[in-house]
Amino acid sequence: MKALVTGATGFIGHHVAKFLMKEGVPVRALVRSGADSAALKGLGAEVATGDVRDYGSLTRALKGCRHVYHLAADYRLWVPDPAVMYAINVTGTRNVIDAALERGIERIVYTSTVGTLAASPEGFPSDERTPVSFGDMVGHYKRSKYIAEREVFASIERGAPVVVVHPSTPIGPMDRKPTPTGRMIVDFLNGRIPAYLDTGLNFIDVEDVAAGHWLACRHGKIGRRYILGNRNITLRDFFGVLARSTGRKPPVVRLPYLPVLCAALIDEAVSGILGGRHPRIPVAGVKMARKYMFFDSARAVRELHVPQNPVEGALERAVRWFMDNGYTGK
Numbered sequence: 171m172k173a174l175v176t177g178a179t180g181f182i183g184h185h186v187a188k189f190l191m192k193e194g195v196p197v198r199a200l201v202r203s204g205a206d207s208a209a210l211k212g213l214g215a216e217v218a219t220g221d222v223r224d225y226g227s228l229t230r231a232l233k234g235c236r237h238v239y240h241l242a243a244d245y246r247l248w249v250p251d252p253a254v255m256y257a258i259n260v261t262g263t264r265n266v267i268d269a270a271l272e273r274g275i276e277r278i279v280y281t282s283t284v285g286t287l288a289a290s291p292e293g294f295p296s297d298e299r300t301p302v303s304f305g306d307m308v309g310h311y312k313r314s315k316y317i318a319e320r321e322v323f324a325s326i327e328r329g330a331p332v333v334v335v336h337p338s339t340p341i342g343p344m345d346r347k348p349t350p351t352g353r354m355i356v357d358f359l360n361g362r363i364p365a366y367l368d369t370g371l372n373f374i375d376v377e378d379v380a381a382g383h384w385l386a387c388r389h390g391k392i393g394r395r396y397i398l399g400n401r402n403i404t405l406r407d408f409f410g411v412l413a414r415s416t417g418r419k420p421p422v423v424r425l426p427y428l429p430v431l432c433a434a435l436i437d438e439a440v441s442g443i444l445g446g447r448h449p450r451i452p453v454a455g456v457k458m459a460r461k462y463m464f465f466d467s468a469r470a471v472r473e474l475h476v477p478q479n480p481v482e483g484a485l486e487r488a489v490r491w492f493m494d495n496g497y498t499g500k
Contacts, residue, residue: 337382339351382476
């Protein structure tokens with residue numbers, strides 16, 4: 171019952187591989203040449219060198235596998251060359267599914283994002299059925315994942331056994347790069363967040379997201395979407411939770427949207443002039459903040475029994491991990 175996990179060196183991917191191994195599922199991780207695979211080897215996972223853009227490496231890695239968890243993605247709110255992101259997120263997804271069909275894989279779990287779903291400006295939670303269009307996608311990451319999802323559903327029409335999961339905002343340890351959410355936690359710990367925008371997110375323990383992938387493979391319906399989320403929290407309240415768990419003061423100044431957007435546009439322009447320096451304020455991130463990213467994960471809880479562990483515990487583990495691993499001045 172071996173499973174291939176793409177993107178296993180990433181935040182969610184590492185936890186999926188770890189969870190599968192704990193459940194007795196042998197894991198083969200597709201890892202790009204030169205990537206750090208020490209943590210995966212420490213779990214006991216088999217490592218196969220390859221790239222989702224390289225079809226041949228996928229067919230080789232899939233040999234002997236029954237299931238595929240496709241998590242590999244370029245997740246950045248700003249990229250100097252968007253073509254790379256589309257090649258990984260769109261072409262890479264097409265390659266994974268085509269190679270899986272060629273190998274006769276029994277079940278594919280595709281990791282999308284709540285970013286491809288509707289977000290409400292009024293803060294009402296959306297679910298898997300809320301209407302959304304390409305025009306609602308902000309930034310290249312969301313657009314590329316939206317197009318990739320269209321590829322996935324087209325493949326289902328051709329007989330691909332795919333279940334789609336939409337993680338919301340996972341938090342927890344081992345966010346090594348870190349993700350935009352992890353960067354927000356690190357910046358808070360280092361005293362770099364003096365103010366906040368009026369927005370909100372749906373947070374979930376990353377270990378519950380990992381469990382949700384496994385449950386989707388076992389119990390999910392082919393062609394069905396499942397939001398892997400838990401608790402809707404405003405950004406102000408999120409910093410309040412962080413403050414209570416760390417003893418640091420939360421930001422109290424709420425910034426108006428338009429001046430922050432102007433600052434982000436200038437920041438990105440400077441990044442372009444300086445040859446690819448990552449902006450401190452990505453424009454896509456500011457535009458996303460204009461709407462509350464609140465979601466209803468009732469379907470995943472009801473049909474898959476995805477766990478809903480307290481977000482506070484996941485946040486405490488994330489803080490401890492960042493502090494223990496040199497991301498803060500402590």
